[in-house]
Amino acid sequence: MAGKVIRRLKAVDQDFGKQLDCLLAWEAVANDQVEAIVAEILQQVRSHGDKAVIEYTNRFDHRALKGAEDFFLPASALTVALGRIRTEEREALEFAAERVRRYHKHQLQESWRYTEADGTVLGQQITPMRSVGIYVPGGKASYPSSVLMNAIPAKVAGVDAVNMVVPAPKGKLSDLVLAAAAIAGVDKVFTIGGAQAVAALAYGTESIPAVDKIVGPGNIFVASAKRAVFGHVAIDMIAGPSEILVICDGQTDPDWIAMDLLSQAEHDEQAQSILLCPDGAFLDQVESSLQRLLVGLPRAEIARQSLADRGALIQVESLQQAIQISNGIAPEHLEVSVKDAESYLPEIRNAGAIFLGRYTAEALGDYCAGPNHVLPTSGTARFSSPLGVYDFQKRSSVIHCSAEGADTLGRVARTLARGEGLEAHARSAGFRVKE
Numbered sequence: 001m002a003g004k005v006i007r008r009l010k011a012v013d014q015d016f017g018k019q020l021d022c023l024l025a026w027e028a029v030a031n032d033q034v035e036a037i038v039a040e041i042l043q044q045v046r047s048h049g050d051k052a053v054i055e056y057t058n059r060f061d062h063r064a065l066k067g068a069e070d071f072f073l074p075a076s077a078l079t080v081a082l083g084r085i086r087t088e089e090r091e092a093l094e095f096a097a098e099r100v101r102r103y104h105k106h107q108l109q110e111s112w113r114y115t116e117a118d119g120t121v122l123g124q125q126i127t128p129m130r131s132v133g134i135y136v137p138g139g140k141a142s143y144p145s146s147v148l149m150n151a152i153p154a155k156v157a158g159v160d161a162v163n164m165v166v167p168a169p170k171g172k173l174s175d176l177v178l179a180a181a182a183i184a185g186v187d188k189v190f191t192i193g194g195a196q197a198v199a200a201l202a203y204g205t206e207s208i209p210a211v212d213k214i215v216g217p218g219n220i221f222v223a224s225a226k227r228a229v230f231g232h233v234a235i236d237m238i239a240g241p242s243e244i245l246v247i248c249d250g251q252t253d254p255d256w257i258a259m260d261l262l263s264q265a266e267h268d269e270q271a272q273s274i275l276l277c278p279d280g281a282f283l284d285q286v287e288s289s290l291q292r293l294l295v296g297l298p299r300a301e302i303a304r305q306s307l308a309d310r311g312a313l314i315q316v317e318s319l320q321q322a323i324q325i326s327n328g329i330a331p332e333h334l335e336v337s338v339k340d341a342e343s344y345l346p347e348i349r350n351a352g353a354i355f356l357g358r359y360t361a362e363a364l365g366d367y368c369a370g371p372n373h374v375l376p377t378s379g380t381a382r383f384s385s386p387l388g389v390y391d392f393q394k395r396s397s398v399i400h401c402s403a404e405g406a407d408t409l410g411r412v413a414r415t416l417a418r419g420e421g422l423e424a425h426a427r428s429a430g431f432r433v434k435e
């Protein structure tokens with residue numbers, strides 16, 4: 001690996017499975033140390049509220065906050081930022097917001113009900129959550145696009161209060177982030193981040209209201225904090241460092257593929273970029289493209305480290321094998337850059353978002369295709385889905401028995417209740433039975 005920009009693996013190698021496990025083992029490495037730090041932060045914020053939030057924010061984000069008024073942004077700050085950004089930027093944000101809104105409207109779940117022959121009505125009522133906290137990352141880069149991706153589905157669902165936290169390292173916060181909050185209709189903005197922000201949203205402080213659910217991506221401190229507060233509040237998923245897995249048949253421009261890998265590597269040293277291809281010569285080409293294209297990228301150092309520590313170019317036996325490996329990895333983003341990409345879709349089981357065809361750069365999904373870019377990472381796409389409107393809607397069962405229905409159901413319930421030794425249940429059901 002010395003001197004190489006990215007490691008090379010071969011799926012035929014005997015120890016390939018072991019090598020792949022090492023490559024994917026992000027959480028196992030980081031968890032122990034981070035969990036201890038996060039537990040302490042959560043406990044301090046729970047006990048000391050704003051005071052602890054201020055202390056941690058000053059320490060980790062190099063700020064000089066004195067009181068809550070220093071981390072709360074009034075609505076006017078958002079509209080001022082919206083007026084300050086360039087027209088081209090405002091139009092791009094509005095264009096993206098509109099596409100994200102349109103896509104997410106398709107996800108709205110409707111209440112439903114049906115009536116049985118005896119007049120009993122059964123159904124499911126959908127209600128939006130009352131309040132949610134959206135975490136917008138801001139340590140190493142600022143993410144106006146993440147504001148849209150988090151806030152718009154919540155608003156489409158009809159959430160009353162959408163409160164946003166975003167760190168402002170050294171007091172700096174991009175106007176684009178605030179403008180995006182204005183466009184998406186965010187209700188309150190607090191300029192705090194990390195585990196202390198998650199704790200404040202979960203437990204509430206003197207100036208930050210507790211919410212019902214916390215959503216949004218973040219670094220390992222944020223991910224650990226969300227995991228720890230789960231149960232006290234709901235969370236969407238653990239969305240950690242970005243990942244991209246590309247399956248290519250070797251016929252796409254190697255520069256395109258290399259830049260797609262770099263697009264996620266530049267997020268974070270711990271981001272993961274993997275290419276699977278049956279053609280070894282193509283992997284050579286992508287490797288030299290990576291070398292060349294890294295030069296001049298503003299975040300080259302982050303991307304270089306991400307590729308070196310967590311990236312891989314993997315030669316596979318066939319595209320079928322590539323899909324099998326990808327299903328095992330369950331990547332956040334999967335690009336299928338092959339001829340007739342659609343035909344492989346039914347075989348893809350585990351991926352946060354699937355980008356089909358040579359033209360579908362993952363970066364389009366990050367900003368403006370429409371689907372959400374908050375996606376399950378670290379293999380959790382095996383059981384989690386993209387952030388969506390459904391994350392902000394709750395379901396309640398509805399049961400309305402007619403007298404006749406209560407008679408029929410009461411007889412059955414009474415028998416079953418006695419079988420369970422629960423006599424009050426049996427009598428409650430039995431009172432409505434016409435003997």
Ligand SMILES: NC(=O)c1ccc[n+]([C@@H]2O[C@H](COP(=O)([O-])OP(=O)(O)OC[C@H]3O[C@@H](n4cnc5c(N)ncnc54)[C@H](O)[C@@H]3O)[C@@H](O)[C@H]2O)c1
Pocket residue numbers: 037060061136137138139140141143146167192193194195196217218219220221222239240241242267268271373374375377
């Ligand atoms: N999955 C997605 O949809 C998506 C979208 C955008 C970004 N991301 C990912 O989100 C992450 C953003 O990370 P980030 O660091 O830029 O921003 P972040 O906002 O997640 O984290 C910054 C905060 O981390 C805390 N922190 C930093 N060092 C600490 C320490 N030593 N101890 C305790 N707390 C500490 C600080 O409180 C700081 O405010 C990246 O991994 C990126 O890949 C994911």
Ligand SMILES: N[C@H](CO)Cc1c[nH]c[nH+]1
Pocket residue numbers: 143145146241242243264332366373374375
């Ligand atoms: N790729 C990130 C999700 O993993 C989302 C993002 C925001 N801005 C650019 N990219």
Ligand SMILES: [Zn+2]
Pocket residue numbers: 242263264267366
């Ligand atoms: Zn991205």
